[in-house]
Amino acid sequence: MNSGAMLLLRRCRGLTLLSTRRLPVAPAVASCAVRLRSSSAEDQGSYQRAHRPGWRHAVAGLLAGTGAVLAYGLHQHKAEQEAAYPIFSQEEVTSHRSLQDGVWVTYKGGVYDITEFVAMHPGGDKILLAAGGALEPFWALYAVHNQEHVLEMLSEYKVGELNAEDLKKQKTMQTLDPYSSDPERHPVLRINNLKPFNAEPPPEILSDSFITPSAFFFKRNHLPVPQVDPATYLLQVEGLPGGLLTLSLEELKTRFPKHTVTATLQCAGNRRSEMNAVKQVKGLNWGIAAISNATWSGARLRDVLLAAGYGPDVARRAGHVQFEGLDKDVTGTTYGASIPLNKAVSEEGDVLLAYEMNGADLPADHGYPVRVVVPGVVGARNVKWLGKIIVSADESSSHWQQNDYKGFSPGTDWDTVNFKSAPAIQELPVQSAITAPADGAVVDRSSEELTVKGYAWSGGGREVVRVDVSLDGGKTWQVAQIRSSEKGQAPEGTPPTGRAWAWKLWEITAPLPPGAKELKIVCKAVDNSYNMQPDTVAPIWNLRGVLSNAWHRVNVKIREDEREE
């Protein structure tokens, strides 16, 4: 097992107990239900920095798999035992799913007793989710496991072989690719991860239109896209005095007024690649386009909660509204998140149970048939394929709410991080980026001037009021032209205070400075709380690579035409 997998396991801490409580352990046999494709090679560095003396150090030596001697030793060990392995039935394997009874798993017909590893596991007992079953369904979801180091690690714990009949049964179950029903996507998208699907449009397309066409809207799935039949779809609303409210799609559309909001969604990891360039972080290597703007229509969450019995008395005992998606991992754990109750019920919060995006049914990748749209709040809380709403005293207990989308100090690493010490990301900070020209572009001197384009947005409904652009790395600044509608259309006018949910597109055309051979283009936005973007990435670096909103920088070369001819 390499350091990436090691970190994966550590990250999974906290999810275990919740999941095991309500899910049958077999045949669900994933050891971790979080995405982590990009966490293999990138994590090696940060892991090596992070590891500490003591037992972790010992495990690290064992797990890192980089020592040739150790690897050789494992191979020997395997070769010696190969012939002598006893045969077990699935039933026997399944009987080993606790520390008391031992923790067994199967992989490609091999049976492994990983009891000893559980105790060494930095992520605690999360690993017990896999107990008693096959690893393959999980590894099909998360490709990071399909690596030699992981297999070497596993081989050490081999205790037997699965009998032929049970192996055949397993294989039949495992041929199903959980992503086989994922929709087709536009080929222009830049794919960061295929399964689950994560992709962003080219930046220059992003600033072409104020409303991002749905096909180009960035996709950020945590799990396979569920296939939902609109005829049988039911949305459940729990935790209110009216008892359980169940709504069909038709009821959602007809019982509540249709409300339309133009809102920008941004992934917490947008611009993570710039943090990665400073020091490796954990997560998909997003560029600057994990942000898009669309028009959303649906019922207001507020109206639905009122219909389900929400009143002032509820506000006194509840503080959060949890959402569960219909997208599930192999253990049956659904994607989940929550938002503060006051955002959910505020007349000015504009939280939607959206069934339309840009005037059409929600596309499959964006949550068909119903998703939550929480304007001003990080993408991760805008739960897609919405199955359940729970009004609660507590935040969502999901991994993504508790142990993932949070920000930390640059001095915090995976050994020192305490996820309880930071609030779940809700409103995002002020953001802007340059969509054109691209970094490294070459401009001919003969063109005399340069047009710089980009986007700017802030969380919490805070309107962007100014974008400053510098061509000299931040020494001098000019104010960009801002627009809040499609080019050529009248601007929509100033949104009410605190309800500026849509981004601004901006551009500035400036003469090429005489004599300059290179332009260091920088942008920074200011919102109406006068929050500004920090100057540099390193001081806001954090181990998950979220909230990357330092000044965006693009360097452009000027080619002197005379010399070129």
Added chain:
Amino acid sequence: MNSGAMLLLRRCRGLTLLSTRRLPVAPAVASCAVRLRSSSAEDQGSYQRAHRPGWRHAVAGLLAGTGAVLAYGLHQHKAEQEAAYPIFSQEEVTSHRSLQDGVWVTYKGGVYDITEFVAMHPGGDKILLAAGGALEPFWALYAVHNQEHVLEMLSEYKVGELNAEDLKKQKTMQTLDPYSSDPERHPVLRINNLKPFNAEPPPEILSDSFITPSAFFFKRNHLPVPQVDPATYLLQVEGLPGGLLTLSLEELKTRFPKHTVTATLQCAGNRRSEMNAVKQVKGLNWGIAAISNATWSGARLRDVLLAAGYGPDVARRAGHVQFEGLDKDVTGTTYGASIPLNKAVSEEGDVLLAYEMNGADLPADHGYPVRVVVPGVVGARNVKWLGKIIVSADESSSHWQQNDYKGFSPGTDWDTVNFKSAPAIQELPVQSAITAPADGAVVDRSSEELTVKGYAWSGGGREVVRVDVSLDGGKTWQVAQIRSSEKGQAPEGTPPTGRAWAWKLWEITAPLPPGAKELKIVCKAVDNSYNMQPDTVAPIWNLRGVLSNAWHRVNVKIREDEREE
């Protein structure tokens, strides 16, 4: 007239029309009703940078008063005409108060026809406020005019002498110092300006207590402190369906529930001195202590507005709640500001009409008997000595709302600034500063460790969730301990989302790094929208020196005791 006064006049643009409409011009004869004591010497540099070729250049040459030749010429001119001046009555002077009739003013018995200067005045017709009357009452308010350059400038326009009887009447009126009834203040306060009174506590006192004692709470007055008789005090509420509502102090206290809020107030100019150090700005040279935290009690503005007939229909036509103070300049213009209606009426906005501060009647300097407390919003909107509340479709038309407390790009100067292009500051950005040790302090190596203390706060009710401290100029960071109550008392618990109105005090004790001779201490705070402070001052510099919230930096020397002995 020096460049400071020149800038003053320019700054006054926009206030004129509003003030002249409702006020008699005579005997009110101020040419500008904004504070500007600190705008003399400091402005010279910025003005010289800002001035442009053309007519302004010509005026600058005339007004700057630095040319000895020009000064000599003016003296000659004055000497030649002294004997021949005609005598005018006040009535004649008063008849010259328009461009058509000529613009005359008096000063120490001299009569001046400044009609020609009005046309050259960069600040436009603001100067007409002074038309027909004496300059002294205004100059008593704003000491910047009592300078030789200003007198030389004026002398050029002398046309006559006021008759003896009218001069005597003027003098009788002018002996009153409008600041003579200002209250006593604590001697520990560091005075930035005496009239009007502006002062801040020493930083180390600030972080001594979570609740700032009222005597130490920073004072920021724009005008003389009005003396208000609580027995006859009346608060007027206008612009609601119920018609004019008038409330006595007793009614305010008894008709509405008493609501208590702990809220930090911060002046927009807090930490302006750091911007001044980059490039001169306009305004009082505040250190880091134009911020304090108190407990406020009073009626909720929401409750008073509801009593005056506020309802959803009002929200459709009105967008702002204006406040007028009882503090007035010599023209009768009161201090004024406004806040968005949704903040004023929100159940979660916690806007108070406060009559108590820290459990006692409001002190005179803090608005006795009633002030507005707008938690999360810049000090300037927390109108003191509250006289009138107006629910309106428009923002306050006051100078301070329209042409003063706004932020601009670092590239914007006094020649290019368009005050309409920026929103009035309401919510403030995230802020923090180091209150101890002081910059330049010396620490003995034998003390082995160092404790760093400070405050952190963010506008809009966004809770500070983390403070990062660096001892090496920002290369590495540690997380400070945060507290939200008096030392030794139990913390008050997490405030509801979006209602974190009080600051956090923080501290961190760290070992002195071996070998280090100097510590470059830096702090930066993060709020729950994960907004962060910008790294450096220059890129957020603005011509008014507001919103100064870059990382705070303090350098400390380490003294090696061995060598000293």
